[in-house]
Amino acid sequence: MIRNRSFVGIGSWVLATVGFLVPVGCGHTEGPVLDRLSGPTMGTTYRVRVFRPSGFLSREILARGIEERLIAIDRQMSTYRSDSELSRFNQNRSTDWFRVSSSLAEVAWAALKVNQKSLGGFDVTVGPLVDLWGFGSAGGTFRVPSGEEIEDCLESVGSTHLEVRLSPPSLRKRVVDLEVDLSAIAKGFAVDRLCAFLEGCGLTSFLVEIGGEVRVGQPKAGGDPWVVGIEDPKPNARTPLAGQALKLTSSALATSGSYRHFFEDGGKRYSHTLDPRTGRPVEHSVVSVSVVTSSCMMADAWATAFMVLGPEAGYDVAVKENLAAFWIWETETGRQTRQTPSYSRLARVKLK
Numbered sequence: 152m153i154r155n156r157s158f159v160g161i162g163s164w165v166l167a168t169v170g171f172l173v174p175v176g177c178g179h180t181e182g183p184v185l186d187r188l189s190g191p192t193m194g195t196t197y198r199v200r201v202f203r204p205s206g207f208l209s210r211e212i213l214a215r216g217i218e219e220r221l222i223a224i225d226r227q228m229s230t231y232r233s234d235s236e237l238s239r240f241n242q243n244r245s246t247d248w249f250r251v252s253s254s255l256a257e258v259a260w261a262a263l264k265v266n267q268k269s270l271g272g273f274d275v276t277v278g279p280l281v282d283l284w285g286f287g288s289a290g291g292t293f294r295v296p297s298g299e300e301i302e303d304c305l306e307s308v309g310s311t312h313l314e315v316r317l318s319p320p321s322l323r324k325r326v327v328d329l330e331v332d333l334s335a336i337a338k339g340f341a342v343d344r345l346c347a348f349l350e351g352c353g354l355t356s357f358l359v360e361i362g363g364e365v366r367v368g369q370p371k372a373g374g375d376p377w378v379v380g381i382e383d384p385k386p387n388a389r390t391p392l393a394g395q396a397l398k399l400t401s402s403a404l405a406t407s408g409s410y411r412h413f414f415e416d417g418g419k420r421y422s423h424t425l426d427p428r429t430g431r432p433v434e435h436s437v438v439s440v441s442v443v444t445s446s447c448m449m450a451d452a453w454a455t456a457f458m459v460l461g462p463e464a465g466y467d468v469a470v471k472e473n474l475a476a477f478w479i480w481e482t483e484t485g486r487q488t489r490q491t492p493s494y495s496r497l498a499r500v501k502l503k
C-alpha cells in the first residue's frame with residue numbers, strides 16, 4: 152500500500168480546469184457566475200470550480216466555508232500535527248477505546264471495509280513499514296531491510312489490530328504500537344465533504360479537486376459535462392493520457408501511481424507501493440490505477456488497493472464490487488492496460 156510523505160498523491164488530470172471549462176464572466180448580472188477557489192491543504196492544494204447563481208450567497212462565504220472544513224479535517228486526520236486527533240490516538244499507549252470525532256471514525260470505518268473487501272490490499276496501519284523502507288514522512292534513507300526487520304515490523308501492522316466504533320465515535324488498538332495513517336483515503340473524504348458543503352448551499356454544478364482526487368456535480372452552465380482525465384504515468388512529465396478524458400456527472404475519479412516514488416539497489420527497482428501482507432514492495436509492474444465511483448473517499452481508497460493487488464487479482468475484486476477501474480503497467484514489450492466493464496462504459500472525449 153502507498154503512504155506518501157504527505158497527503159500528496161498521483162493525481163487525475165483535471166482537464167476541466169485547464170482549458171475545457173467554459174468561462175462565465177464575473178461581471179455578468181444575469182445567469183450563473185463561475186467562482187474559482189484554490190489554496191493549500193493537506194500538504195498539497197485544493198481547487199474548487201462552482202457555478203453560483205448571480206446574487207446568490209457570495210464568493211467570500213463559499214471560501215470561508217471551504218477553509219473551515221479543510222482546517223477541521225486537518226485537525227482531525229493529519230499525521231504532521233502532533234495535536235491532531237489521529238496523532239494523539241497514535242501516541243496513546245492504551246488499548247482502551249479512544250474518543251474521536253464522527254468524521255475520523257467514519258473514515259477509519261471505511262478504511263476497514265475496503266481492507267476486508269480488497270483481501271488486505273488496503274491497510275491504513277502500514278506506516279511503520281513505509282518508514283522502515285525509507286519512504287515515510289520523516290524522509291529517511293532508502294534501504295532494503297532484512298527479513299527479520301520486516302517480520303518484527305509486521306507484528307504491529309495490520310487492520311485486524313484496529314477497532315472502530317461509530318457510536319460513540321471511537322478507535323481502539325489491539326496492540327499498543329499500532330499507528331494509523333489515513334493519507335490514502337483522507338483527501339477523498341475531504342473532497343466529498345466540500346461537495347456536501349456546496350450542495351448544502353444549494354449549489355449543484357461544481358468540480359472539487361484535492362491533490363489530484365476529483366469529484367464533480369451536475370453539468371456546467373450550458374449543459375456541458377465536466378471533463379476529467381488521467382495523468383500519463385511518466386516520471387518527468389505532467390500531461391494527460393490520450394484517450395482517457397472522461398465526461399463525468401455526479402462522479403469522482405481518483406488515481407494512484409508508483410512512477411515517481413521508488414529507489415534502486417543492486418540493479419533492482421523497489422517501488423514505494425508496499426504490500427501490507429508481506430511487508431515488501433509489490434513485484435508487479437503496475438504504474439497507475441484509476442477508479443471512478445460516486446464517492447471520492449472510496450475511489451481514493453480503492454485506487455490504492457488496486458495498486459497493491461495488480462491487474463489480475465485487482466481486476467477480479469473490482470468486477471465483483473462493480474467498480475470502474477483502469478490499470479496501466481509496463482512490460483518489456485511496452486505499456487499494457489486493462490479496464491473493467493464498468494470503466495469501459497464511461498463516456499470519453501478526444502483531446503485536441
